[in-house]
Amino acid sequence: MSRTVDTTAVEALAAAVRERVEARxxxxxxxxxxxxxEDVEELAERMVAALPTVHPLDEPLAPFYDTAGLVAWLGISRQALFDRVRRGTVLAARTSDGHLVYPSLQFGRNGQVRPGVQDAVGIFTRAGVDGWTVGAWLTTPSEVFEGHSAVDYLVVHRSSxxxxxxxxxxxxxxxxRWAA
Known part of the structure; x- marks a missing residue:
């Protein structure tokens, strides 16, 4: 989903920066x-660097559930969810601020983890592979899957x-191979 920039907020930010630069x-x-x-472009780049960035995994893996949202949707306790993550039956990835997020692509309409995805998550979890790497593996096209990602391959073949x-x-x- 594409979001447009709030031009009012951008104009307010530009005005606030102008005010502070003029005061300085x-x-x-x-x-x-x-x-x-002297180097206005470099200064602008440094200022923009403080804004949130797009992570390469945001698009293929997003949207995400947070723990509270997933617990509510699945109707289970936090402990039950964390147990599923620990056992490798639910994919979770830890954000830089320490929170767990759960890619929605792994769930079917009824909240069950999709067949094949659950198998891969379990295998990688037991091998100690982190959630972001598993998510990338699931969503990256590969010749192993006829040019599809693992998730798309499962969809194309109706999770046969x-x-x-x-x-x-x-x-x-x-x-x-990664453990070797």
């Missing part, structure tokens, strides 16, 4: 100094027993 220039002038803004087995075999091969 006035302070420096009062000291007999001048404000040097053969497709589920193929995904599980590929996950086990990669997990073994």
């Amino acid at each position: 220039a006035a302070e420096l002038e009062a000291q007999g100094r001048t404000l040097e803004l 027993a053969a497709a589920v087995a193929h995904v599980a075999e590929a996950a086990a091969a990669d997990a073994a």
Whole structure:
């Protein structure tokens, strides 16, 4: 889903920055100094660097459930959810601020983890692979899956027993290779 930029907020930010830069220039002038803004583009880049960024995994893995939302939807306790994560029956990824998020792509309409996805998550969890890596593996197109991602391969093949087995075999091969 594409979001447009709130132009009012951008204009307010630009005005606030202008106000602060002008105030700083006035302070420096009062000291007999001048404000040097030689590389305006570099300064703009440094300022924009403080804004939230798009992570390469946001698009293929998002949207995410947070713990409270998933617990409510599934009608289970937090402990039951954490137990599923620990056992590798639900994929979770830890954010930089320590929270767990759960990619929605793993769930069917009834809240069950999709066949094949659950198999791969379990294999990788037992091998100690982190959630972000598992998510990337599930969503990255591969020749192993006829140019599809593992998730799309399962969709194309309607999660047939053969497709589920193929995904599980590929996950086990990669997990073994990564552990070596």
